[in-house]
Amino acid sequence: MGHTFIIAEAGVNHNGSIQLGKELIEGAAKAGADAIKFQTFITDLCLTETAVKADYQIKSTDPDESQFEMVKKLELSPKMHEELIEHCNKNNILFLSTPFDEPSVDLLVNKFNVPLLKIASGEITNAPLLLKMARTGKPILLSTGASSIADVEKALGVLAFGYQSTHMQTPSIEAFERAYSSEEGQKLLQENVTLLHCTSEYPAPFDEVNLNAMKTLQRTFSLPVGYSDHTKGIAIPIAAVAMGAVVIEKHITLDCNLPGPDHRASLELDEFSEMVSSIRQVEASLGQSLKIPSYSELKNKPVIRKSIVASRQINKGETFSSENLTIKRPGDGVSPFYYWEYLGKKANKTYQKNERVFL
Template sequence: MSVRDIFTDGQAPIYIIAEIGVNHNGDMDLALKSVDEAARSGACAVKFQTFRSEKLVSKHAPKAQYQIQNTMSSNSQLEMLKQLELSFENFINLQKYCAGKGIDFLSTPFDEESADFLHSISIDAFKIGSGDMNNIPFLKQINRYGLPVMLSTGMADLDEIRAPLAALENCEVALLHCTSDYPAPLQDVNLAAMETLKRTYDRITGYSDHTDGIEIAIAAAALGAKIIEKHFTLDRSLQGPDHAASLEPDQFSAMVKAIRNVEMAKGDGIKRCMPSEEATRAVARKSLIIAGNLPAGHVLTGADLAVKRPGTGIEPGFYEKLIGRQLMRDMERDELIRWEDLM
């Protein structure tokens, strides 16, 4: 499936994104191996981050606390990001490699030059991170491309989402609920806000997951997320800002399998007897039966009727309609009554 299916097909499967991000550590070989493993894990897409470090952060920008902890260094954001930056040529090669592996290539742009580059290589959709939700000039640039946008909404109040949606007026926009901490504490996840986004803005909704483990992403799928994004790494012990809050391939594969099972189990919402229940229905439901041996011509009274299994005869709800009817034939105790047995 393609990311565009999410915006055009209401029955499209959940779109699962392996967020490699900067977990390649600036190493193209590691990036390619990550694509291989994400494809094997069942992801619909891999997503990277495209940026020019000097255009993303100032030399004075400090690192977030989780970045200091996970990189075991207090150097600046700029110094950290320079080590994690891939060239535009690298991304062209990654896009081609993904096509060969049958997995969608996506990347989040963090500056105007990077957005122009991604558009120039005919990316199918843009993913915009939570940090650019209030970057209206940047969003207006994205709007000019007219491509589908997946917009993360971490750190935002409900009303703050109106402005970016207005800036993206020419784009189909999916809103991703998100808690921007790494890992995100469960008490701050607030999955119910995903339904609030859908109800308020009438958009496709999804979930960008930064929690430990896989259960919250699975819960989001059960609650109706059409897009699930989760950080992906080959090894959580690697040094880098996001590895510790990511899933390794085996975990990611287990998450994908669980999401697909939840998706299958959700069904179409029509309450009905399912094919697998038919046999049980026949033996577990009850029918009207003859309570004792009765001769042909006998006029039925309430005392002549009982309700017992199986459920293959006249349903108990027709009890009143049988009172006063005559039997067409002799009947024995515990026989199911058929309409053809009655005058």
């Protein structure tokens, strides 16, 4: 409660280097992130050799290199996973990774027992992968970039089915819909799934972020929400926390000018550290919803408020009027709210100028 779960998204910004990955871990831990997340995939299971690059990937990598070739160089082997996890443990930061194929789910869950799984925006229609992930019983972060409400609902149907079903039950669109509509399915979703609003462009234009859609996801599905950010700078994730995000994910890099598909849309570590610090300040500032004076305000109330005082000497028995009463600091006397009740009344003593007046 009151603590935003901040994920430093290393992604593939290790560039295939275990040393670079370790430096990202150290930087994320020093910045105060709760977790650092990588990506786990087997290229042959995720891409055809004819898959084209996105525009942002073409701009930030060798244009003559195919997407398959680009991604193949960024695979993390099981041994590399072991080293990165060990380094996370040494630096007291949680290791996470996004799986993009079913064997990668098995690796993360069965071999490394990661505490939760992230579904990338591009996998939201990959029902077999979603089902595999839900059947692990692990909590899930579901990223919703490039998705409609209908897309999200269908994905949640698969997850609801996976969480409550045994392997003997036959998956189908109808079965997913039944699971989503069931009381048990909704309960399991609420216990296990957090939705991440996201704009799947790198970097994402500010006028296409639509942070209000995060609140729409929360209202529509009654699930906790977070924000996976691809904008430049730190303003938008900070705003997302103020709007109720319980998870923030942001790409990090050692240098935005490094070669690779995601570096340019990432934060360097000093700026990431500033983001974490700002989010923690926002958390502290949100406080409670009850509007009452805070503890530190109480001592200032009499200093900043005003009282009814004599504007000149008022003799005993003289009638109070707008000519001899005024309102001035400090506020340790009678509140100005009672000003009109004084008018026409008689002074019960002699008051000197600026002396607090009492009936």
